[in-house]
Amino acid sequence: MTVRVLSLLVSLALTAPLSAQAIEFSAQELARAATLQKKLLTLDSHLDTPANFHREGFDIAQRHDHNALSQVDLPRMQEGALDGGFFAIYTDQGDRSPAAHRHDRDAGLLRLMEIREMLAAHPDTFALALTPADAARIKREGKRVVYISMENASPLVDDPSLLSFYHAAGLRLLSTVHFANNEFADSATDAKGAEWKGLSPAGKALVDEAVRLGIVIDQSHASDAVFDDLIQRMPVPFVLSHSSAKAIYNHPRNLDDARLKQLAKAGGVIQVNAYGGYLIDTGKSDARKQAEEALMKKIGAGYDDLSMAQGVALKQGLADLDQQLPLRKATLDDFFAHFEHILGVVGPEHVGIGLDWDGGGGLADLQDVSALPKFTAWLLRKGYSEKQIADIWGGNLLRVMQQAQRHAAP
């Protein structure tokens, strides 16, 4: 079982029913929030939903409630007033052998193809966005906005020149690395520690080429030394598409206050994550880990190969495990602790929302995109203006994209 699968299981388990006390909103607050949100452009910067596009039984136009594999589909996007976001080409990198690099190359291209196939199959409801202005136009046309991003640049190791092909095919946001170090950069979470002390020479070349093409760089999952390299190297601002605050929970995936300030000073944006294992210490035992592995074996497929029917069985199996071997669950309160702290450190011009849906995100009391007006209700309760809320729901992110594309323009 890969690290990826285990971490997904940790966080999927976090979406089980809530037992602790949690923040509540009145019906009027939620109605006002939903009305406002429908007016605004609402984008999530990290949707792992393309991981479902190839699954047997998945159709983005259908509702997939009560399934461990799905938090985003068209009915729930409509219900939660989510206009769209960045749909990720995620690759679970192999052992970094030449054969693994070729496998990652093909996996990335296939995922890109699946995103384009989804768009081609749903021309009346989804549309590809390439520029910042495209998002508002697509919303006006009554469709959902699909920007393409890449999480982990491992598909580019075999042939970095593929980046210009990806750009031509729609890629607008690129992260260098994921859970483990690769040829481009050090990960924040590789147990072996630093390999490059930041970006490798190939990583620096990749970042420079992305800047030349106008692709926004995403620092999420990379080590703090990579952050420091980007601050030094980047002529344009960059983002963290799904990260939280180290001051609230000291996890290597989270950013400390000094770097948050540097990010804001450089014009960048942090999109706050709802991945439970980065928000709190879930206190997961070895027994629980083993039980999850046994559950996956019982269901009988690798995570990437699960059908939607198996996703229902997985949800039930995890709920059963919650009874036998409970975990601490991250809640909206935990999320808002990070959100409020980051807003306090950098201000609403440098904060956004990237909740890691379909990639392990979600909270005990907010399990899918249908409940997103709770975020807007919280922002209204805290006194943020409509303009500031619009910036947080996508304006800030699109500003960074505008700067990247302007810098690239001849």
Ligand SMILES: [Zn+2]
């Ligand atoms: Zn991620």
